[in-house]
Amino acid sequence: MSGIHVSTKINGDAVEYVCDVEETLLDVLRDKLGMTGSKEGCASGDCGACSVTVDGRLTCSCLMLGAEAQGREIGTIEGIAKGTELHPVQQKILDNAALQCGVCTPGFVVAAKALLEKKPDPTETEVRYWLAGNLCRCTGYDKIIRAVMDAAAEMRGN
Amino acid sequence: MARNPDADNAPVKKEIESPTSKYDAEKASSFKVVGSRPARPDGMDKVTGRARFGADMVMPGQLVGLILRSPHPHAVIKSIDSSEAEALSGVKAVVTRDDFAPNDDHADVLYNIMAREKALYEGHAVAAVAATSRPVARKALKLIKIDYDILPHVTDVDEAMSPNAPVLHDDIITKGVNPAPTKPSNVVARSEFGHGDIDAGFAQADEIIERSFKTAATHQGYIEPHACVANVGADGMSELWCCTQGHFHVRQVCASLLGIDVSRLRVTASEIGGGFGGKTTVFIEPVALALSRKAGRPVKIAMTRDEVFKASGPTASSSMNVKIGVTKDGRITAGYGEFRYQGGAFAGAPADFGAMSAFACYALDNVKTEAYDVVTNRPKGAAYRAPGAPMSVYAVESVVDELAARIGMDPIDLRLKNAAKEGARSSYGPKFGSCGLVETLEAAKAHPHYSASLGPNQGRGIASGFWFNFGGETCSNLNINADGTVTIAVGTPDIGGSRASMCIMAAEELGIPYDKVRAIVADTSALGYNDTTEGSRVTFSSGMAVIKASQQAVTEMCKRAAMMWDIPAEAVTWEDGCAKPSGPNAGDFEPLSLAEIAATAGKTGGPIAGHHEYNADGAGVSFGTHIVDTEVDPETGKVDIIRYTVIQDAGKAIHPDYVEGQFQGGAAQGIGWALNEEYIYGDDGKLQNAGFLDYRMPVASDLPMIDTVIVEVPNPGHPYGVRGVGETGIVPPLAAIANGVSAAAGVRMTELPMSPPRVLKAIDDAKVAAE
Ligand code: FES
Numbered sequence: 001m002s003g004i005h006v007s008t009k010i011n012g013d014a015v016e017y018v019c020d021v022e023e024t025l026l027d028v029l030r031d032k033l034g035m036t037g038s039k040e041g042c043a044s045g046d047c048g049a050c051s052v053t054v055d056g057r058l059t060c061s062c063l064m065l066g067a068e069a070q071g072r073e074i075g076t077i078e079g080i081a082k083g084t085e086l087h088p089v090q091q092k093i094l095d096n097a098a099l100q101c102g103v104c105t106p107g108f109v110v111a112a113k114a115l116l117e118k119k120p121d122p123t124e125t126e127v128r129y130w131l132a133g134n135l136c137r138c139t140g141y142d143k144i145i146r147a148v149m150d151a152a153a154e155m156r157g158n
Numbered sequence: 159m160a161r162n163p164d165a166d167n168a169p170v171k172k173e174i175e176s177p178t179s180k181y182d183a184e185k186a187s188s189f190k191v192v193g194s195r196p197a198r199p200d201g202m203d204k205v206t207g208r209a210r211f212g213a214d215m216v217m218p219g220q221l222v223g224l225i226l227r228s229p230h231p232h233a234v235i236k237s238i239d240s241s242e243a244e245a246l247s248g249v250k251a252v253v254t255r256d257d258f259a260p261n262d263d264h265a266d267v268l269y270n271i272m273a274r275e276k277a278l279y280e281g282h283a284v285a286a287v288a289a290t291s292r293p294v295a296r297k298a299l300k301l302i303k304i305d306y307d308i309l310p311h312v313t314d315v316d317e318a319m320s321p322n323a324p325v326l327h328d329d330i331i332t333k334g335v336n337p338a339p340t341k342p343s344n345v346v347a348r349s350e351f352g353h354g355d356i357d358a359g360f361a362q363a364d365e366i367i368e369r370s371f372k373t374a375a376t377h378q379g380y381i382e383p384h385a386c387v388a389n390v391g392a393d394g395m396s397e398l399w400c401c402t403q404g405h406f407h408v409r410q411v412c413a414s415l416l417g418i419d420v421s422r423l424r425v426t427a428s429e430i431g432g433g434f435g436g437k438t439t440v441f442i443e444p445v446a447l448a449l450s451r452k453a454g455r456p457v458k459i460a461m462t463r464d465e466v467f468k469a470s471g472p473t474a475s476s477s478m479n480v481k482i483g484v485t486k487d488g489r490i491t492a493g494y495g496e497f498r499y500q501g502g503a504f505a506g507a508p509a510d511f512g513a514m515s516a517f518a519c520y521a522l523d524n525v526k527t528e529a530y531d532v533v534t535n536r537p538k539g540a541a542y543r544a545p546g547a548p549m550s551v552y553a554v555e556s557v558v559d560e561l562a563a564r565i566g567m568d569p570i571d572l573r574l575k576n577a578a579k580e581g582a583r584s585s586y587g588p589k590f591g592s593c594g595l596v597e598t599l600e601a602a603k604a605h606p607h608y609s610a611s612l613g614p615n616q617g618r619g620i621a622s623g624f625w626f627n628f629g630g631e632t633c634s635n636l637n638i639n640a641d642g643t644v645t646i647a648v649g650t651p652d653i654g655g656s657r658a659s660m661c662i663m664a665a666e667e668l669g670i671p672y673d674k675v676r677a678i679v680a681d682t683s684a685l686g687y688n689d690t691t692e693g694s695r696v697t698f699s700s701g702m703a704v705i706k707a708s709q710q711a712v713t714e715m716c717k718r719a720a721m722m723w724d725i726p727a728e729a730v731t732w733e734d735g736c737a738k739p740s741g742p743n744a745g746d747f748e749p750l751s752l753a754e755i756a757a758t759a760g761k762t763g764g765p766i767a768g769h770h771e772y773n774a775d776g777a778g779v780s781f782g783t784h785i786v787d788t789e790v791d792p793e794t795g796k797v798d799i800i801r802y803t804v805i806q807d808a809g810k811a812i813h814p815d816y817v818e819g820q821f822q823g824g825a826a827q828g829i830g831w832a833l834n835e836e837y838i839y840g841d842d843g844k845l846q847n848a849g850f851l852d853y854r855m856p857v858a859s860d861l862p863m864i865d866t867v868i869v870e871v872p873n874p875g876h877p878y879g880v881r882g883v884g885e886t887g888i889v890p891p892l893a894a895i896a897n898g899v900s901a902a903a904g905v906r907m908t909e910l911p912m913s914p915p916r917v918l919k920a921i922d923d924a925k926v927a928a929e
Pocket residue numbers: 039040041042043044045046047048049050051060061062063
């Protein structure tokens with residue numbers, strides 16, 4: 001097995017690693033870099049628990065090879081709070097009790113933040129469709145949708 | 159009620175509840191913290207990705223463990239040759255059935271975690287390897303040679319019961335039939351419940367409806383696959399990290415299967431990414447321990463989603479007949495049901511729970527239910543939220559709905575007329591104590607949802623449901639820290655915010671702010687035995703243990719204050735977080751706060767703590783009623799959920815956010831079960847949809863907001879009136895949605911899931927029949 005050398009940026013920091021050809025970005029994050037905030041729920045692009053951004057674009061890290069991160073900017077759940085200051089999406093998820101087990105939460109935070117950066121004033125239906133790639137089995141989504149709508153309102157300054 | 163999933167076919171059935179504790183109405187009238195909605199203690203970790211779940215643990219020198227699984231649904235394993243795999247560079251251990259000694263206490267668990275004579279389902283574990291990397295481990299699996307002798311298989315419950323079916327186990331002789339059969343079959347047991355004379359009851363009826371129903375097997379669908387890290391020392395000192403609903407249970411089973419002392423195995427429950435009953439049992443943990451023991455290094459096993467579907471436990475599929483008779487004025491004169499559930503390759507389908515809960519919403523003079531627990535070539539079933547009840551209640555509530563229409567009565571009125579209430583004999587035996595079914599029905603009737611108008615192709619369904627709830631063995635500790643904060647250790651994994659509820663109850667009892675209390679889930683070496691997080695028991699049982707531990711600490715703090723004031727301990731009371739002289743005769747002293755007493759504890763006798771250990775009884779049943787509006791597309795058969803309202807008795811909501819969350823989550827899972835989710839088997843006995851793309855659980859765009867109404871009829875067996883709320887919420891939705899779809903489509907839906915092709919076919923068949 002010959003490793004591939006990759007130079008990339010994760011949450012703004014320069015990172016280098018050597019990965020196997022078959023390793024996904026999610027494997028690299030979790031197993032090589034110890035960044036276990038991104039979760040593996042399916043490894044097939046169906047649950048969104050592994051959501052990251054690649055050059056700002058929402059991506060399932062289980063569907064991308066570690067080698068493909070070369071020269072890109074990766075954003076993960078670990079980079080969303082600024083020190084102790086939570087992003088409004090994180091804060092509103094807490095305020096709305098929009099989690100039960102919480103294993104889906106990192107994926108929802110990454111995905112919702114990406115939505116609100118693209119579309120600061122989404123309708124409930126738009127939020128529901130944008131987040132349709134993120135499975136939550138515990139909450140029935142009700143409180144999650146409310147949290148994202150609340151965060152959007154706060155970010156717009158309402 | 160809870161079933162030990164790993165005991166051989168042994169549901170826990172309590173005939174009479176004798177509550178461990180009593181409702182304290184005075185206390186409940188002046189709650190300060192209970193009923194508030196503070197942020198949960200683990201919330202920050204979970205929104206930032208810091209929380210560590212099963213697969214997030216790394217131990218130094220850890221190996222990757224992978225499991226080889228049978229591709230055949232039923233086959234004799236003639237031989238296993240792992241020599242080539244063992245010789246592969248980087249492979250540190252291979253285990254097979256030969257690495258586990260026979261075990262009478264957990265025979266089925268052992269057989270399930272590593273196949274013995276036969277592979278009993280597609281996905282049954284047959285060997286496992288530990289290697290230095292995943293690619294090496296994968297390669298090693300391919301090098302293991304297994305010689306199978308393929309046998310005929312059966313995956314359908316009714317086929318499995320037929321006399322010609324291939325028999326899975328030659329030692330299963332049906333229990334509960336007289337005379338006992340002489341030959342083995344796939345029917346593990348028949349059980350019967352009820353009272354009165356149903357023939358006489360049906361004779362009094364003006365209308366009788368009898369129907370057959372089927373439901374598909376569904377998976378709990380937790381987003382986190384099972385994962386664990388095992389580390390066995392050369393001296394047998396072992397540690398295990400895993401995502402489980404019951405780490406004490408895991409310890410017990412693993413220690414037994416591995417032949418090590420319970421005291422040598424320390425199990426830590428990770429954060430758990432959902433369970434719903436599916437993580438009450440043991441799948442990969444003993445395998446990881448066996449690999450670690452052989453390799454002398456830590457081993458991590460994380461299941462893939464494919465493995466979760468194929469080899470962890472879904473719930474039972476069912477085939478049922480229900481017959482109910484009613485008078486013109488709406489009195490149910492008799493109810494009968496036969497419930498046939500398959501629970502996979504081993505005994506334990508929750509048919510008995512289904513039969514017990516089927517008619518639980520009704521106070522009936524004549525009722526009889528029969529249950530059949532059947533094995534098939536499918537993965538060993540596991541509990542799924544109110545195990546067994548959603549299916550049987552679907553059948554009964556569908557017929558009740560149809561009868562209401564037949565006699566021209568409002569379906570809520572029909573239910574109110576026959577509703578189970580305090581003092582009524584339940585269909586499964588004991589008499590009901592105080593309970594809230596009538597209150598949920600009345601709240602449903604008064605809810606604006608019930609009288610809102612419907613659009614074209616829309617139909618409204620309602621249904622009620624029930625769950626027993628459970629108490630069980632519990633042990634909690636509480637420590638008063640020197641700075642006036644408090645730490646609680648409970649032994650029940652927190653699956654939906656229960657640590658927040660524990661903190662609320664301790665804060666209430668101690669009279670201090672919520673944020674001064676922190677609750678953790680302690681490992682198995684730190685506390686006495688705790689039953690699993692199941693049976694909706696945690697807020698009830700661990701909560702009560704926390705309350706009692708707090709009271710013990712309060713008694714001790716009063717003693718310390720008395721010592722400081724030099725007055726008798728009886729002359730001190732506890733109020734608003736402070737010790738106070740109990741009256742003018744006790745003396746004139748400034749109150750001493752918890753923090754003040756804690757600060758000087760070293761001088762007054764040492765650390766202050768409380769603990770409580772008991773077997774909790776008096777869990778108190780929970781009833782719920784759901785209202786749903788559905789819309790059926792007559793062209794495609796697709797069903798949309800337009801509006802949904804859950805009304806359920808919580809006894810007392812400690813943290814209402816998480817009570818609502820349980821209601822909403824149960825309803826959403828019920829919606830999936832009713833409309834889409836199903837285990838689909840091919841003729842080859844293999845699961846055809848082992849992934850989230852083809853096993854389609856509800857996503858955000860499939861659902862509306864889910865309204866909730868928390869009804870509070872205090873449980874007389876809990877000081878705060880708490881009833882478990884986790885399970886009842888999944889019981890009514892199957893029936894409520896089927897009633898809604900039946901109304902919208904104009905045809906009775908008797909098979910779940912109501913996927914578009916099935917709905918379309920029912921509509922077309924009805925048209926043909928009408929012509
Ligand atoms: S793990 Fe990537 S989408 Fe599920």
